[in-house]
Amino acid sequence: PLLTITGIIISYGIIKQKFFTFTPNLIASEVLNTINEAVIGVTPDLRLSYSNPGTERLLGRSASELTNMVLSDILAEPWSVDEIKQKIFFPLTKGKFYTIDSVRFKTADSKTVTTKLSITKVDSVERSYGFLLVLTDISDLARNKAMVEQEVVNRTHQLHDEKAKLLSSIESLDIGFLLINIGGVVYLKNKAINNIFGLSETEEITTKH
Numbered sequence: 001p002l003l004t005i006t007g008i009i010i011s012y013g014i015i016k017q018k019f020f021t022f023t024p025n026l027i028a029s030e031v032l033n034t035i036n037e038a039v040i041g042v043t044p045d046l047r048l049s050y051s052n053p054g055t056e057r058l059l060g061r062s063a064s065e066l067t068n069m070v071l072s073d074i075l076a077e078p079w080s081v082d083e084i085k086q087k088i089f090f091p092l093t094k095g096k097f098y099t100i101d102s103v104r105f106k107t108a109d110s111k112t113v114t115t116k117l118s119i120t121k122v123d124s125v126e127r128s129y130g131f132l133l134v135l136t137d138i139s140d141l142a143r144n145k146a147m148v149e150q151e152v153v154n155r156t157h158q159l160h161d162e163k164a165k166l167l168s169s170i171e172s173l174d175i176g177f178l179l180i181n182i183g184g185v186v187y188l189k190n191k192a193i194n195n196i197f198g199l200s201e202t203e204e205i206t207t208k209h
Contacts, residue, residue, distance in 0.1 A: 038115075038135035044128050046071045046084065058115075058137060060108035076104035076112040088119060089131065096121045105135065114139045 038058040041050030051066040059066070059074060066074070071084060079087060091098050103117040115135040122129040170177050170190050179188035186204070194201060 038137075040066075040133040040135070041122075041130060042071055042133060043130040046081065048074075049130060055135070058107075058113060058135060059105060074105050076106040088117070092119060092121045092131070102138070103135075113137055 035052070036054055038055035039050070039052040040048055040055055043049050048066050048069050048071065051061075051063050055066065056062060061074075071088075072079065072081065075084070088100065088103070097118070097120045099119070100117040102114055104112045104114050106112050113135075114137075116138050118134040118136070120132045120134075122132055167188075170188070173190055173192055176193040176196050177188070177190040178186060178193060180186050191201070193199070
């Protein structure tokens with residue numbers, strides 16, 4: 001009973017004396033400051049109006065430094081203002097939110113980070129306040145993808161080289177060589193087969209031969 005009464009008294013004091021005052025701006029600021037993703041506020045004229053600690057960590061720039069920049073200053077893509085509006089913000093004419101799978105930004109030390117970019121339009125009936133950008137770092141994913149793609153290219157070249165060597169070896173055989181599938185279709189023949197059956201290089205051979 002004592003614990004219950006104490007809890008009621010404390011709760012009453014918090015509400016009555018307004019020990020804790022929560023405002024929408026305070027709550028929003030606290031939430032944005034605690035998430036890992038980079039969050040950037042952009043005005044309608046593409047100036048940076050807000051950045052959270054996640055942005056500072058990702059781009060290596062302070063909030064005060066970022067608020068003196070425009071969006072093109074932190075984009076790694078060499079886009080003009082018109083291109084930025086077209087590529088990033090134009091889809092918002094059809095809705096208030098959408099994402100771009102891959103957009104590169106540049107850090108203070110001139111490195112690039114690849115991000116998944118989420119854009120939200122912030123406006124009211126009276127006017128547009130700009131946009132809220134959320135940057136999710138996918139640099140490791142992009143690097144891994146590039147490595148896999150390069151490995152596929154390398155392996156494809158290797159297979160082509162091996163195939164060329166195999167065909168060259170088959171062509172140099174003194175004995176006839178045929179590669180036939182289970183249905184009797186001839187996939188491959190060498191020059192010796194042409195000599196045996198008196199065929200030209202372009203003439204097809206069938207199992208009837």
